Structure formats: C-alpha cells, structure tokens
Amino acid sequence: MMASRRAAPDVARQGTVIALRGTVVALATAFVSATGLLALLAGGVARRVVTPSARVPDTTIIDVDTAAQTITLSRSDDTVLPGRYGLFTTGTQSYIKLGTVLSARGETVTRKLLTQIDESDSLASAAGFSGWYFSDPAELHLPFERADVGTALGVCPAWVFPGAASEDAAPTEDVWAVHIHGRGTTRAETLRGVPLFHAAGITSILASYRNDPDAPRSRGGTSALGATEWRDVDRAIGYARRAGARRIVLVGWSMGGAIAMQLAVNSAHRDLIGGVVLDSPVVDWRQVLSHHAALSGIPRPLTRVALDALTRRWASPLTGAVDPISWDRLDVLAQARDLVTPTLILHSDGDDFVPAQASRDLRDLRPDLIELEEFEGARHTKLWNYDEERWTSRIREWLDARGLSVAGAAGS
Structure with missing residues (x-):
C-alpha cells in the first residue's frame, strides 16, 4: 500500500512535467511561428523598398475628342493640377502631352491635348499621369x-x-x-x-x-x-x-x-x-518610408523591423538588399x-x-x-x-x- 501511494505522486509529477513540456514546446513553436511570420512580413515590406519600382497606371482615359483635341481623365489630386504634364499610355501612342484644365466636373477632368491624336489612334484606358512633360531630348x-x-x-x-x-x-x-x-x-x-x-x-x-x-x-x-x-x-x-x-x-x-x-x-x-x-x-529616408507605411496601414512595429532588417547583412535573403543600407548615412x-x-x-x-x-x-x-x-x-x-x-x-x-x-x- 505504501508503494502504491508513492507511485501515485510520481506518476502525477511525470504527467505534470510532460504537460509543462508540451506547453513549453507549444509556446516555443507559436513564438517561432510568430517570429517567422513577422520576419516574412517585414522582409516583404523591406523588399518593396529596394525593388526598382515600375510605372503603374494611376488614372483612366475616359474619352478622347479628336475634333476638339481634348482628353477626359478620371479625376485625382494630380490630374486636376493646373499646368503642362504628360501621360504614359499604351496603344498607338506611348506618351502624350497635356495642357490646361478645361473643365473638372464630378469624377472627371478634361484637359487640352498638346500631342495630336487622330481618329486612327487607339489608346488603352489605363494611363499614368506624369510631370516629365518632355520624354526625349530632341523635344x-x-x-x-x-x-x-x-x-x-x-x-x-x-x-x-x-x-x-x-x-x-x-x-x-x-x-x-x-x-x-x-x-x-x-x-x-x-x-x-x-x-x-x-x-x-x-x-x-x-x-x-x-x-x-x-x-x-x-x-x-x-x-x-x-x-x-x-x-x-x-x-x-x-x-x-x-x-x-x-x-x-x-x-x-x-x-x-x-x-x-x-x-x-x-x-x-x-x-x-x-x-x-x-x-x-x-x-x-526613414521619414519618407515611415510616412508611406502609415498610408498603407502597415503597423509601426512592422515598419521598424523592416527598416532595421535593411541594415542587416544576414537579412538579405528576406529583404532582397544585397548590401546593408545605413539610414544614418542617408x-x-x-x-x-x-x-x-x-x-x-x-x-x-x-x-x-x-x-x-x-x-x-x-x-x-x-x-x-x-x-x-x-x-x-x-x-x-x-x-x-x-x-x-x-x-x-x-x-x-x-x-x-x-x-x-x-x-x-x-x-x-
């Protein structure tokens, strides 16, 4: 009877130890998973910073009036600006010049065309508004x-x-x-x-x-x-x-x-x-990138981790940055x-x-x-x-x- 009484606590302790070990392993696994997820997320944010950006459409061509030589675009803070601008397009034209704003009503803005567009021209609706104006030195x-x-x-x-x-x-x-x-x-x-x-x-x-x-x-x-x-x-x-x-x-x-x-x-x-x-x-750069991260809804802790990762050589496989970036030097x-x-x-x-x-x-x-x-x-x-x-x-x-x-x- 005495032996059995001693065995019971031993079995209980072993069960407790096993349970604690299981809890520790589970917590450790969760921590590693969370840390890995954070690293992957931060790496993704960092990779976007150093990857050369491609021009993406930011406005839509709604109508081109070839008789009046005007173009109507979707309205944005850029497309409604006064002055002369350019528009990256696809189709028979790759870049066209835009003049003054003629009207801005509701969700659209109509501007004067400074590049001749004929009825034979065909332009895709997706376009990129640009401040370049000139696209070639000969111009x-x-x-x-x-x-x-x-x-x-x-x-x-x-x-x-x-x-x-x-x-x-x-x-x-x-x-x-x-x-x-x-x-x-x-x-x-x-x-x-x-x-x-x-x-x-x-x-x-x-x-x-x-x-x-x-x-x-x-x-x-x-x-x-x-x-x-x-x-x-x-x-x-x-x-x-x-x-x-x-x-x-x-x-x-x-x-x-x-x-x-x-x-x-x-x-x-x-x-x-x-x-x-x-x-x-x-x-x-830290101010600029933190500003964009906030606009994108990226949490500040993730932004800090991403910016720090870009300074670490070991993080290169995640960030894509071959050489560490010194924010202080920039x-x-x-x-x-x-x-x-x-x-x-x-x-x-x-x-x-x-x-x-x-x-x-x-x-x-x-x-x-x-x-x-x-x-x-x-x-x-x-x-x-x-x-x-x-x-x-x-x-x-x-x-x-x-x-x-x-x-x-x-x-x-």
Whole structure:
C-alpha cells in the first residue's frame, strides 16, 4: 500500500512535467511561428523598398475628342493640377502631352491635348499621369550629344547640352549642371530643367546610374536609395571635369536629391561643387518610408523591423538588399553641420509622396546655407509643371547671386 501511494505522486509529477513540456514546446513553436511570420512580413515590406519600382497606371482615359483635341481623365489630386504634364499610355501612342484644365466636373477632368491624336489612334484606358512633360531630348530643340560615362559597373549613358551664349557674354563653359533623376524614373525626368540652365549659359549633363533601363545592373539589381548610386553620378562629374568644368551645380529630383547630398559630402570632386538645387528631395529616408507605411496601414512595429532588417547583412535573403543600407548615412538632417555647399530647395506643401517637413527642418538647421522655396498646392516633382515661371525665376536668381550663370559671372 505504501508503494502504491508513492507511485501515485510520481506518476502525477511525470504527467505534470510532460504537460509543462508540451506547453513549453507549444509556446516555443507559436513564438517561432510568430517570429517567422513577422520576419516574412517585414522582409516583404523591406523588399518593396529596394525593388526598382515600375510605372503603374494611376488614372483612366475616359474619352478622347479628336475634333476638339481634348482628353477626359478620371479625376485625382494630380490630374486636376493646373499646368503642362504628360501621360504614359499604351496603344498607338506611348506618351502624350497635356495642357490646361478645361473643365473638372464630378469624377472627371478634361484637359487640352498638346500631342495630336487622330481618329486612327487607339489608346488603352489605363494611363499614368506624369510631370516629365518632355520624354526625349530632341523635344527641347536644343543642341545635345550623347555621352558614355564609365563607372565601376560599366558604361552609364548620358546626354550633354551645351550652354547658350548671351548677347553680352559667351557661355560659362567652366560651369556644368549635373541633373540627377529620382527613383523608378530615368534621366528624361530632368529634361524640364535643361532650358533654364541652357539660357543661363551652363552646360548640362543628364546622368544615368545603376539599374536604370539603359545602364548597368548592380549585383542583385536592387536600389540602395542613393547609398551606392551616387558613385555612378560622381563619375559623371568626373566626365564634366575632364571636359573643362571648373564649377559644378548638382540638380537633384526626389531620390536624386538624396544622391546630390551624398555627392556634396562624399564626392571625389566636391571641391568643384559650387551649389546644389533640389526639387522635392528626399532628406531623410526613414521619414519618407515611415510616412508611406502609415498610408498603407502597415503597423509601426512592422515598419521598424523592416527598416532595421535593411541594415542587416544576414537579412538579405528576406529583404532582397544585397548590401546593408545605413539610414544614418542617408539622413541629411543628421549630417547638417557637415554641409558646406549653398543649397536651394524647392518643395511643395502638397507633396504627399515626399512630405516637405524634412526640407523645412534642414532649412531651420542651416539657415546660413539652405534656402527653401515652398510652393502651395503643387505635388511631388511637379513644381515646374505647376508654376514654370516661378520655378525658373527662383533658380535663375539663385544662380545669378552665386555667379554661376552668364549674368551672374558677368556681374561678379
């Protein structure tokens, strides 16, 4: 009887231990599963950040009136903007130019067509609204040549537009503007800025960089958000230097702004950089990506994990980023005290893609060096389209004040 009494507690303890072990295993399995799920979700978010983005339709062509040469689109914050724009299409036309808004009623907006559309043309309904306006260098009707810029990855093609002579002075042949496009676009995005610099007597080089459609592919083919792309653009500065440039103006659009600021700090030719002009620039990627994550309804903890994963080499299989991305190095606000180059920023309070707050913060940190021209109502990289006269005159005044244009050089 005594033995049986001792056995009962032993059996009970064994059952308890087994149950506890089962609970621990279940909890551990659940933890691993949850952690794995979190990692997969974070990896998916991170992969979207570094994967080169493709243009996706964001408006619908509802009607084309070939007699009146008008086009009716679905209404959005972009398609209702005043000014001149472009539209990526498919069918017999791949890109068409749009003029002024003629009417905006309900869910539609009708604009003037600036590209001739005939009855024989056929356009798909899905289209992409664009601020490019110009899609080919020949459309500027300015002399230009094609150039090959050698980089560590191979040849990056570029366009070079010589500056114009004025009545009073020859072109400032020693001043070149290096135009840098944004993420998911091509150097055609920066064609809008060329006439201004041409008229100022400044030679322009429109650079391409790794993973552009006509440029070399990086290892893995992913974007580093400017952390490596700047090295290719630095070679374009070297090309300009060998061609006679003695002063450089960097002109960056969106992510091109992030690249320009990397160049201002790290370029082997930074002694030549006399000014930086930024249109809708990315000043701090963490702010931009957190903003987009919030708009997409991604929880903040997941966003933090995704951003952290992009800094870890071991997470590369999940994130797709071959090399870790240092957010601190891409944070211009954190490096504000190290900046030495006069900079003009043009940004809009209506930019919901790269919010203007970081540009304001940078101006406030370095008011001695940074000027901010803030537009109202324009949207991301559409300031030229929205108010070309203001965009052009503000940059020209800034160039003149620094002796970087024909007029400024003549007066200095």
